[in-house]
Amino acid sequence: MKKISLLLLAVCTVSYASAQKQDYPIQPVAFTNVKLTDHFWTSRIETNRKVTIPASFARCESTGRVKNFQMAAERKGKFCTTYPFDDTDIYKTIEGASYSLALHPDKKLDHYVDSMITIVGKAQEGDGYLYTARTIDPLHVGDWLGTERWVKEQENSHELYCAGHMYEGAVAHYMATGKRNFLDIAIRNADLLVRVFGPGKRHVAPGHEIVEMGLVRLYRVTGKTEYLNLAKFFIDERGHKEYNKKSKNVFENGVYWQDDKPVINQDEAEGHAVRAMYLYSGMADVAALTGDKQYLAAIDKIWDNMVGKKMYVQGSIGAVGDGERFGANYELPNATAYNETCAAIGNVFWNQRMFLLHGDSKYIDVLEKTLYNGLISGVGLDGKSFFYTNAMQIRDGFNHPDIERERAGWFTCSCCPTNVARLMPSIPGYIYAQNGKDVFINLFISGTGDMKVDNKDLKITQQNNYPWDGGLAFTINPASAVDMNLKIRIPGWAQNQAVPSDLYIYQQNMSQKVIVKLNGKAIDYKMEHGYAVISKKWKKGDKVEINLPMDVQRVIANTNLPDDAGKVALQRGPVMYCAEWKDNDGKASNIIVPQNAVFTTNYQPELLNGVMVLKADVKAVAVTADGQNVSTQNKTLTAIPYYGWANRGKGEMTVWFPQQVKYVELLAN
Template sequence: MKVLSFFSAILLSSAAFAQQDYPVQPVPFTSVKLADKFWSPRIETNRTVTIPASFERCVSTGRVKNFEMAAAKSGKFCTTYPFDDTDIYKTIEGGSYSLAEHPDKKLDAYMDSLITIVGKAQEPDGYLYTARTIDPLHPHSWSGTERWVNEANMSHELYNSGHMFEAAAAHYMATGKRNFLNIALKNADLLVATFGPGKRGVAPGHEIVEMGLVRLYRITGKTDYLNLAKFFIDQRGKKAYNKKSKNVWENGTYFQDDKPVVDQDEAEGHAVRAMYLYAGMADVAALTGDKQYLAAIDKIWDNMVSQKMYVQGSIGAVGDGERFGGNYELPNATAYNETCAAIGNVFWNQRMFLLHGDAKYIDVLEKTLYNGLISGVGLDGKSFFYTNAMQITNGFTHADAEPARSGWFTCSCCPTNLVRLIPAIPGYVYAQKGNDVYVNLFISGTANLKVNGKALNIVQQNNYPWDGGLAFTINPSSAMDMNLKIRIPGWAREETIPSNLYSYQQPAINKVEIKLNGKPVEYIMKDGYAVITKKWKAGDKIDISLPMEVRRVIANVKVTDDIGKIALQRGPIMYCAEWADNGGKTSNFIIPSTTTFKPEHNAGLLNGVTVLKGDVKQVNIDANGENVNTVNKQITAIPYYSWANRGKGEMMIWFPSQVKNISLMAQ
């Protein structure tokens, strides 16, 4: 199978077309071969379990049937939401990434059969939206009586197009086939003919068409697509809302539509929509040089990271609207934390890094990736969380807090979003800019790239995230001048997050150590990277020791839910206590300041994890319900991402370090 050499999971190179682009470029994921024990099995599970299960569920739930009925112009839309079309698109996108790395004739043929069905559902002018095409006189209730009239609200017509563009671009770049790409281009040309200056104007209700149009621009060089992406972004803030209303729908903040994007300075509204908007703004800023966009997303990023992110990297605290709350509004019992929002956060932070070359964006990406994102998929590859809880207690479980995983959902945007994210992980490991080669993620494997036209091979060996020992063997084709920039994670530089939202209670005992060919090496720290500049020769080896201490994390006092509490972190991994390891209950632990935690790796637990064990206090009530006392107890903490793989029960991330008051509740 032909795989185009410039294929990248995150961005597609457009050097031939664009006058400017991201200053830093990712190394395409097809140039990075993983050979580790953490990500490689997950990518393989995604290939062998998640992708087939997603395709099967698209059939069994009627998503494929919707396209068949649209082609026949007969029947009744048989699923719940007008954006259900996108679950097929996203699964094709994930399948394409998988196909690029692991040729599979059966998968290739099956995706072609689905693409044929999709193509038959497309109307002659390029319109593709089954919720209307099946029965134009009786469309979905969210769709509006005519095309586009409800797009600014809930029709999701442009949202569907955006995901189709993303999937068609991935399929074309993976296979070289134009069958899906031609469908997408026909739809995109309809959008160009319909929207723009002097035509129809709308701020897309659910963003992603902007990112999708940029993808098509990168493939075709057709500036109409880039211009339309910018046009859609610039339409925000033009609709008349009741600006004084505190209702996020009435004042437009739910849609990020309350003011022009260049005037926005807070992460607001529906968290997934927001992430896709900010990622689209980054794309357009990179390709057009729009400094106002750049200034706006810089401010928004600062606001999110300093006031609106949970300790394990999740965002979107409020279930009512799946949205960001106010500054420091980060409740635990009612946390929402949609998995799609975590995925969007990874997309956006990768782009922010490519704009600025600063490790702080990869620090946030890593925090999200290893914690609040992969928590969204079970270890079996076919069970999922839509939301990601911060605590589950038997005494009180909020309606939005999912205590157990599900096979799929009526709204299954999260499972299919994971399908397309997981196989793209290798594309986040390395990046480059001229003589600068960035090492962003620590995953064993090999990478092949070129620096100023000269071949370079990098071999990475480690047991991350369980061990802080990192080894890199540098193999240029001949002696090469290069600046090797290895990210020193924020967690190893006394930053649990690049803001004062969370911090470590005590400084680390050990320091980072870096050696070149067995000897300490001189380097400078710049933007979170250890920069080693030299003429590299084949076989040069860098060894880094990152101190994997168990750290106590505390929150800013403005996060009222976490006052007097601590969370546990080791390396990039945030920990929780789950019922299965702690006698069925986790909500009654107190972790004194004297507790020392011992890490123990258990290869047979949860597909292999390092757990933390320590002696703590447990609050108990006697059998008569008349006496309360504390007893010594050993607590076992597991990685947050791995919870809820052994049934339903209590889970906690934040623990009191002392008790100052007790509220009594009779059953």
């Protein structure tokens, strides 16, 4: 297999076909240049390679997704899955497999992927159109599609959404293998879009964004400015359709599609959360490549709104099940929290891009919180069971239809499992970045990263037991002495900041100062945008050590969040915790965590693939067997990392704990 240096997924920011004059000022270090040795992430990435990707391909076959392409190639049959965007599950799985192939050459997988691409290619129409739900039988297309191409694109047809995922998968495959078979399919389709859409041609604001991100990736590989221009055209089309602006219904007023006003006038995270993340990521890409300052101003405001008023304490977004969307400011209910896994993945994409634009650690703080909590909660430790939604609490006797209590192997709409498959192998690409002589260390994962500074090879080796231990060590090995500004992120959570806003804060601040040692001696360092900056001429074997405080923190919510009033959430390092039925006598909804509760920690290697467990003496509400008496009793609370819940069966779970009882609601069921 031809080996090609890779920059993929949210970390793809360099043009391979043409030198671009303008781009993100900060560039990530490609994940193919990063080798991991830690347990936490290598085990997950290996599980993704050995279990998730094969299972995704198998389910694409068994559920008819592959058959749709085969019928489209024959131009006959009946579309046999539920949603017209089911094509994307194959594209996303090919993308994840390509990332895996880049790190682990596998002839069998390589051959299988090629066989899938052949099937996809045969379904493509002569002019480049590729969309099985229409091609199979254009006269009988169902309610989601119009009788002609594109006529329902702004609503539910998802034709451009399918194209965007195809482009993402095709670029990944080309960069991993050097083969053009999938890339050429994507280019033929993109060339069709260029002929159809644009000034003086057809106008549309894509109903489900991602084609914008995909077109940018094709532009980076091909150098065709038409693709970048079309991405910007699609973004600028938003806000021009006639809606009922007076309606409070998000479908009637355009908010659901982020289409109620032009993007440069938007200042609030709104509508379908996954679509929003893809739109804001696309805006960041186009802004970086064109210098569009109005885009930058808009996404800066939108980010502030989301992090300050619309994000759950464990990094999840999209609170409302009706439309899988953002709610109003401070609308963050626990009992009905939706929190789609795809939205968390999109949140990682967007925050990486915001960091590449601005170089501020607050974006990585949000990325890390999402990554370690609200994202990986979406995939079971077995690698083949998933959550579409990610609950904040599960109570016996409360069964909201949107809230999943147990993981499933697949869904009728299975966007989340295949999205996980493509994200997981790219995680090493989020660790390091650089801007000339500025080298950023953003995530703390043991292993090595290779890059060049001043045209000299540089290897950074990390040694740690993160996220369970705050001791970090970095060995710097340049080929020869080099002047460099090493910028190590000091996480907000280690600086008494639960999130980079006042939405959540620590109930009591930590007093420890983060100490940085260089070659064994504590040094004074300057802080810039959340980074400890060490500027010097670095020599081979220079070593930096940092010890981040790992206190158990009580997190309290802004007073505008009524569901969390009088309650605390538990955080240790980047990890949020929950109580689950399995460890707490079958219940989690009856636990009271008094202000004087003292927490102890204990690493349990046999539990949930190895986790740090929190314990404390607390109170629990008890009801007698006859249901006639209520009392409190002493209890030992056991809390596990939030991401690990529902791996041991179905039962109660909660993230927020009352600190005292103010009243008791009596339920007779």
